[in-house]
Amino acid sequence: MTLRPASPEEVGAAVRGAAGAGARLLPRGGGSKPALSTPAEGVASLDLSGLSGVLEYAPEEYTFTALAGTRVAAVADLLAERGQYLPFDPLLAPQGATLGGTVAAGANGPGRQRYGGVRDFLLAARFVDGAGSLVRGGAKVVKNAAGFDLPKLLVGSIGRLAVLVELTFKVFPAPEAYATLAAAYPGLDAALADVVRLAASPLELHALDLEPAGTSGWTLWARLGGLAEALPARITRLRDFLLAPGGGAMAAEVVAAPADEELWQRVKGLDWVPPGRALVKIPLTPRRIPALEARLARLHGVEARRRYSAGGQVAWLAWPVAAADPWTAELDALLRDLDLSGLALLGPPGPVRLGVDPGAPLACRVKRALDPHARFLDL
Amino acid sequence: MEARAFLTSLAGIYPPPRMLWRPAELAPYESDALTAFRARPRAVVLPETPDEVVATVRLCHRAGVPFVARGSGTSLSGGSLPIEDGLVIGLNRLNRILRLDPAERLAVVEPGVVNLEVSKAAAPHGLYYAPDPSSQSVCTLGGNVAFNSGGAHCLKYGMTSNHVLGLKAVLPDGEVVQLGSESLEGVGPDLVGLFVGSEGLLGVALEITLRLLPKPELYRTVLAAYDSLGAAGDAVARVVASGLLPGAMEIMDRLAIEAAEAAVHAGYPREAAALLIVELDGEATQVEAEFTRLLEVIRASGAYEVRVAVDEAERLRIWKGRKSAFSAVGRLSPDYIVNDGVVPRSQLGRALSEIERLGAAHRLRVANVFHAGDGNLHPLILYDGRESGALARAEALAGEILRLCIRLGGSITGEHGVGMEKREYLPEMFSDADMAVMKNIRNAIDPQELANRGKMFPGGEAPALLHSGPHPLEREGRISRE
Numbered sequence: 001m002t003l004r005p006a007s008p009e010e011v012g013a014a015v016r017g018a019a020g021a022g023a024r025l026l027p028r029g030g031g032s033k034p035a036l037s038t039p040a041e042g043v044a045s046l047d048l049s050g051l052s053g054v055l056e057y058a059p060e061e062y063t064f065t066a067l068a069g070t071r072v073a074a075v076a077d078l079l080a081e082r083g084q085y086l087p088f089d090p091l092l093a094p095q096g097a098t099l100g101g102t103v104a105a106g107a108n109g110p111g112r113q114r115y116g117g118v119r120d121f122l123l124a125a126r127f128v129d130g131a132g133s134l135v136r137g138g139a140k141v142v143k144n145a146a147g148f149d150l151p152k153l154l155v156g157s158i159g160r161l162a163v164l165v166e167l168t169f170k171v172f173p174a175p176e177a178y179a180t181l182a183a184a185y186p187g188l189d190a191a192l193a194d195v196v197r198l199a200a201s202p203l204e205l206h207a208l209d210l211e212p213a214g215t216s217g218w219t220l221w222a223r224l225g226g227l228a229e230a231l232p233a234r235i236t237r238l239r240d241f242l243l244a245p246g247g248g249a250m251a252a253e254v255v256a257a258p259a260d261e262e263l264w265q266r267v268k269g270l271d272w273v274p275p276g277r278a279l280v281k282i283p284l285t286p287r288r289i290p291a292l293e294a295r296l297a298r299l300h301g302v303e304a305r306r307r308y309s310a311g312g313q314v315a316w317l318a319w320p321v322a323a324a325d326p327w328t329a330e331l332d333a334l335l336r337d338l339d340l341s342g343l344a345l346l347g348p349p350g351p352v353r354l355g356v357d358p359g360a361p362l363a364c365r366v367k368r369a370l371d372p373h374a375r376f377l378d379l
Numbered sequence: 380m381e382a383r384a385f386l387t388s389l390a391g392i393y394p395p396p397r398m399l400w401r402p403a404e405l406a407p408y409e410s411d412a413l414t415a416f417r418a419r420p421r422a423v424v425l426p427e428t429p430d431e432v433v434a435t436v437r438l439c440h441r442a443g444v445p446f447v448a449r450g451s452g453t454s455l456s457g458g459s460l461p462i463e464d465g466l467v468i469g470l471n472r473l474n475r476i477l478r479l480d481p482a483e484r485l486a487v488v489e490p491g492v493v494n495l496e497v498s499k500a501a502a503p504h505g506l507y508y509a510p511d512p513s514s515q516s517v518c519t520l521g522g523n524v525a526f527n528s529g530g531a532h533c534l535k536y537g538m539t540s541n542h543v544l545g546l547k548a549v550l551p552d553g554e555v556v557q558l559g560s561e562s563l564e565g566v567g568p569d570l571v572g573l574f575v576g577s578e579g580l581l582g583v584a585l586e587i588t589l590r591l592l593p594k595p596e597l598y599r600t601v602l603a604a605y606d607s608l609g610a611a612g613d614a615v616a617r618v619v620a621s622g623l624l625p626g627a628m629e630i631m632d633r634l635a636i637e638a639a640e641a642a643v644h645a646g647y648p649r650e651a652a653a654l655l656i657v658e659l660d661g662e663a664t665q666v667e668a669e670f671t672r673l674l675e676v677i678r679a680s681g682a683y684e685v686r687v688a689v690d691e692a693e694r695l696r697i698w699k700g701r702k703s704a705f706s707a708v709g710r711l712s713p714d715y716i717v718n719d720g721v722v723p724r725s726q727l728g729r730a731l732s733e734i735e736r737l738g739a740a741h742r743l744r745v746a747n748v749f750h751a752g753d754g755n756l757h758p759l760i761l762y763d764g765r766e767s768g769a770l771a772r773a774e775a776l777a778g779e780i781l782r783l784c785i786r787l788g789g790s791i792t793g794e795h796g797v798g799m800e801k802r803e804y805l806p807e808m809f810s811d812a813d814m815a816v817m818k819n820i821r822n823a824i825d826p827q828e829l830a831n832r833g834k835m836f837p838g839g840e841a842p843a844l845l846h847s848g849p850h851p852l853e854r855e856g857r858i859s860r861e
Contacts, residue, residue, distance in 0.1 A: 060619055061723050061754075062534075083622050106565065119569050120541045133812045141721045142534060143753040144790040145527045145576055146797055146808055147835070148817045149540065152572025156565060173622040196482045200505055202596035204662050230668040237664070283564035285483050314564040343566035358557040359570045362550070362824070366568065369823035370816065379567065 001044040005051065008067075008126060008134055008165040014046060015163065016132035018375050025375055027159035029069055029098030033105050035278060035344040035352050036158050043377065048100055051165060054078060062142055062171050063123060068100030068164040075099065085174040087115040089207075091345075094269045100164040105345055106156035106281075109268045110207035110223070113310045115172060118155055124168035125151040129161075130371030140168045153366065158343070158352065160377050161370045175206065175225030179235045180255040180263060183220045183242045184213065188293055190248025191218040195286050195312050197247075198222065203238055207264065210308040211272075220249070223264065267307075270316075270346070274305060277318040278347025280331065280354065282340055286312030295334055302330075319347070326350045353379070380442035382421065388442070389422060389466075392434050397425040397472075408467050411452040411459040412514075415716075415770065416799050420447075420461035425469045429489070429547075429585040435468055436583060437553035445832040448583040450491055450519030455717055456798025458526055458578055462832050468583065470521050476500050477586065484591045485544060485561055490521025490584045494528075497589060506591040509536045512794070513702055524584050527576030529794030531627045531701075534752040536592075538794065540575040545588035548574060550581065551825035561588055573820075578796050579831035581824050595626070595660035599670040600694045603682035604651035608632055608747070611653035612728045614680035615751045618657060619724065621676045623669055626660040628752035632731075634711070635704045635746045635759070642707035645700025648684050655682070655751070656701055658694075704748040705759065712744070712761035714770070716777050719795040720784030724754045733783055734758050741776040743769075755793035756784070782807065797835045806837060 001023065005011040018025050023044040028037040030049065039045045051069035058064070059082040066075060072086075072093040079085050089109030090102040097107065103125070108117040115121075124138035127150075137150025154162060185191035191210055198208060207223035222242075224234050235254055242249045255263055266272065273279050284292065289312055296304050296317075305318035321327045328344065328351050335342050335355025342354035357363075360379075367379050380388070389398055399405060400422040410417045421444070426432045432448075439446045445465035452459050461467050473489035476497065480486070481504035486497055494515040497508040511530035512518055518528070524546070529538045536542075545559035559571035574581055605611040611630050618625065631639065631654045636647050647654055657673060659666050677685055688694035708715060722730045731747060738745035738760070746759040758780055762773040781791045781804045791797070791804045806814055818836065821828070 058723065058725065060616055060725050062619070063723075106569075108564065112563070115535075116537065116541055117564065119565075119572055120537055129816055133815070135816045136809065136813050137816075139721070139790040139808070141723055141754055141789045141793075143529060143538070143721050143750070143755050143793040145529070145538070145792045145794050146790045146801075147805060147813070148820060149527070149572050149576050150816065152540065152569045152575075155569040155572065157568040161568060173624055176622070199484055200481060200593055202505075202593050202662055204665070226662075226665045227668045227672075230664045233664045234662060281564070281566060283560060283562035283566060285561050287483055310563060313562050341560075341566050353567060357567060359559070359567060361554060362556045362558065362570050363568055365823040366570070366573065366820060369819040 002047050003044060004047045008051070008128070011046070011051070011128045011163050011165050012132045012134050015128050015130065015375055018044060019373060024377055026377060027100070027104070027163045029101035030071060030096030032092040032095040032097040033101060033107065033345040035347040035349065036105055037101070038349040040349045046163060048098070048163070055166070059084060063140060063168060064171060065140060065166060065168040066099055067166055068098065070099050072097045072099060072102060079171055080174065083174055084171045086121065086169060087172050088112045088117045088121055089268050090118070091268055092270060099167050103155055103164055103167060104158050105343070107345065110209050110264060110309050113208050114204065114206045119152050121170045122151045122155060122167065123170050125154055125164055126166035127154060127162040127164050130373055130375045134165070138168065142170050160379050161367060177228040177231050178206065178223060178225045178257060178260050179231055180221055180223040180260045181235060181238050181242065181252050182255055183222065183249040183252040185218045185220065185248055186250060187216055188218055188290060191220050192286050192289060192312065193248055194220060194242060199311050201241065203241065208311040209267065210312060212306070223260070272305065272307060273318040273346065276321065277305065278321050278327065279345050280317045280319055280342045281345060282315040282317060282335065282342045283313065284315055284340055288338070288340070289315070291338055292340070295338065321347055328354055385438070385442045385444055386422060388438050389424060389435070392431055392438070393424050397427070399423040408449070408461060408469070411454045411457060413455055413457040413460070413798070413800055416457045416460050418461045418463045420467045421464045423467040423469055425472055427472045429473065432468060432473070432583055432585060433549045433553060433555060435466070436549045436551065439466055439829055440552050440827070443827060443829070445829045447831050448521065448579055450522040451517045453514040453518045454522065454526065454798055455719070455795045456792065456800040458796050458798035458834055459522065460799050465832065470519065481506060483561060486589045486591055488520050488587050488589060490519060490524070490587060492520050494518050494520060494523055501591050505594055507594050508542065508589055509592050510539045510542055513705065520587050520589070521584050524575050524587055525577065525579045526796040527794070529755070531629060531750060533750065533794070535624055535626050540572060542590045543571055543575050543587060544590050546571055546574055546584050547586040548582045548584045551827070551830040555585070559588065563590065576796070578798065578835045580821055580835060582830060597663040597666045598658055598660045598694060599666050600656065600658040600688040600697055601673065601677055602686045602697050603655045603677050603680070604648040604684040605653045605655065605682055606651070608653040608731050609728045610681050611655045612731065612751070614655055614677060614682065615724065615727070617676050617680050618673065621672060623659070623673055625657050625752060627656065627658045628750070629656045629701055630654065630747070630749055630751040631701065631704055632747040634744065635708060635748045638707035638711050638746065639700040639704045642710060643699050643703045645696055647700055656697055701748070708746045708759045708761065712763065714762050714764040716760040716773050718756065718758045718760065718777050718780050719792045720756050720781055720789060721793040722754045722756065722784050722787045722789035726787040726789070727751065727754060730756060730783060730787055734780055737776055737779050741772050743773060743776055750793070753793065754789065778804065799834055802835055802837045805835065
């Protein structure tokens with residue numbers, strides 16, 4: 001069953017109606033993250049693509065408000081007309097990702113390196129709770145400390161606490177120009193050493209991604225953005241920094257516009273993920289990457305494609321969908337061993353929260369408060 | 380549990396020097412930096428370990444005794460005011476930096492660690508902790524977390540919430556939970572985001588994992604003088620429209636300039652109707668290029684005087700005047716109330732002229748010092764508490780300013796929190812349904828309403844409203860109300 005509300009009020013009615021029908025609801029935006037939006041047997045899909053449109057955009061305030069089903073790509077175009085952008089680089093915009101899905105999945109792209117993730121740019125949210133009430137949290141201004149920060153709570157809530165219907169974001173002026181340095185390393189240790197070195201340096205990177213290259217090599221992608229006149233000197237400095245004697249980089253190549261833009265569009269669109277693979281987000285820190293790499297290397301018959309983003313703060317793992325049921329069992333166990341957690345974005349429906357979940361005791365109480373009758377799926 | 384039995388149980392946790400219950404010992408804890416409120420707690424305990432905090436919260440839960448966790452008591456919203464006959468858990472002795480990890484750029488601290496101490500400890504590694512409330516030399520991280528404290532750099536760098544990675548906390552029923560992690564990223568509902576800014580209602584933070592940032596390589600600061608407040612406000616709009624992202628944009632009006640000059644001789648142009656301070660920070664080459672553009676914008680904005688800080692000493696002098704403005708205004712008047720409303724930046728001019736009109740109507744002087752970059756107003760309402768009815772007039776004016784902020788599409792608080800001061804106004808900003816959800820969350824975590832009872836939500840017992848002078852620390856010039 002699919003419900004297609006056309007207004008926030010209709011979302012409320014749909015949630016209240018679901019109570020009578022005894023069905024549980026799973027919100028869906030653009031469907032770009034199928035692991036999170038494909039309903040299993042007996043679950044009704046709440047299609048929010050009808051809730052689309054930018055309601056307010058005040059470039060001088062650095063804010064806009066839009067319905068949750070609005071596509072990220074449409075918003076990005078609108079912001080670009082005024083030289084602004086969503087600095088956390090929402091993922092999967094070309095595939096139809098919506099603002100609501102981006103918030104609910106916490107789907108930050110490589111740009112989260114510079115100014116933060118969606119949690120840092122979400123100012124206000126209207127949502128429908130499990131009782132079908134239309135609720136607002138936060139305020140449409142860039143600074144606010146009134147009441148509980150419900151918008152932040154809903155980041156990452158994957159449609160299981162409430163249905164997002166309207167969102168207000170902070171935006172920033174977009175960098176005038178970008179360039180990227182691609183540095184090659186013989187091994188992981190050398191590459192990670194430079195990730196740490198860069199993180200402590202005054203160099204302000206817009207993205208810092210790490211990716212395996214060949215059998216044992218690694219590529220570090222470091223992106224700079226800012227005023228066009230300052231960029232050549234900055235990229236030279238970054239190059240000198242990475243190629244300084246004693247450093248681990250073997251070579252470093254500048255990727256200038258327009259190749260730079262194409263390169264990062266492919267990353268934001270997850271073009272590197274092989275077709276048919278699931279994609280799992282795993283928050284970590286650079287220090288925990290070697291242990292994860294060691295475990296992945298020991299897997300039999302599984303070649304996990306992966307990419308580390310935001311200076312080694314998140315691993316994106318393209319995982320083969322096994323015939324086993326559930327397909328996530330092996331990865332779930334691996335993450336538990338490493339005391340890591342994960343969230344599947346791409347892949348078949350099924351368990352999407354993997355590994356450890358230390359926040360569960362508090363999350364359960366919050367779930368009871370927002371969705372006491374379990375109209376939405378379990379957390 | 381009877382009162383005597385509760386104190387006996389408490390004495391089982393704390394040796395006598397760390398458990399205060401005699402009236403004279405309790406007096407210093409009766410109020411926080413919002414001195415208009417005062418309440419007498421039953422006792423104050425001074426834990427030295429997280430286990431003692433947990434045991435105390437569990438005891439309160441069993442006995443049904445409400446408690447307030449308190450750091451240095453610099454809350455401007457009455458957030459750390461004791462609950463009448465409740466317990467104060469003073470966390471200043473939990474002041475260890477448990478871990479400083481420069482490679483992972485994080486620090487794990489106890490809640491009683493003073494904000495500035497984190498940056499001091501991180502400095503040898505070229506790192507710092509970004510949120511900088513003006514009381515940062517005394518205020519503690521536990522309080523910063525509870526109230527999502529801000530500072531002068533929020534537009535670019537965010538508030539406390541944007542810098543907390545993980546938390547270990549004890550919930551009001553004594554359950555200890557771990558929220559977040561050491562990563563900037565997370566999966567699942569953002570529980571750290573919920574806890575930060577919950578004003579102590581959801582429990583007590585025991586360990587806080589903070590994100591550290593590399594110190595900006597270069598700061599470039601400019602001071603511009605205008606002959607009207609409106610012109611300074613327009614200049615802010617021009618800077619924003621230029622595509623620059625300053626680390627700070629601050630405005631002071633005539634009364635605030637006068638006060639700052641009298642107090643610290645910052646060398647401000649005294650005759651100015653408004654001063655604008657704009658600061659850029661970041662990578663040197665980038666900042667130099669941006670500063671050239673900034674100066675073009677400022678010069679075209681109608682400023683009659685533009686001063687560029689040529690060295691660090693001059694930069695610090697510019698900031699000294701700004702940072703001391705609040706306590707300096709205290710010299711102009713025996714008492715004042717600090718307001719903390721937020722309006723959309725485009726409404727700044729309208730808000731300021733309306734505040735001027737309201738002040739005149741109430742026969743009260745109002746000084747304005749504010750974070751213009753994020754629309755966070757700090758009108759200082761001057762009054763003399765010895766004058767009959769003056770406090771009531773000041774409070775009425777403060778309330779009208781809050782309503783003005785709501786009407787203009789903003790918020791009743793940018794960084795001080797709702798606390799005791801603004802709890803009657805929260806329902807004016809939020810609907811019944813919004814309030815119900817917040818209450819439901821609290822109820823699911825603390826059905827007895829033990830943790831910081833009486834704050835944030837309207838109703839509950841109201842303590843006596845008293846006039847009194849500034850906070851003792853403020854009198855000493857160690858904290859300011861910002």
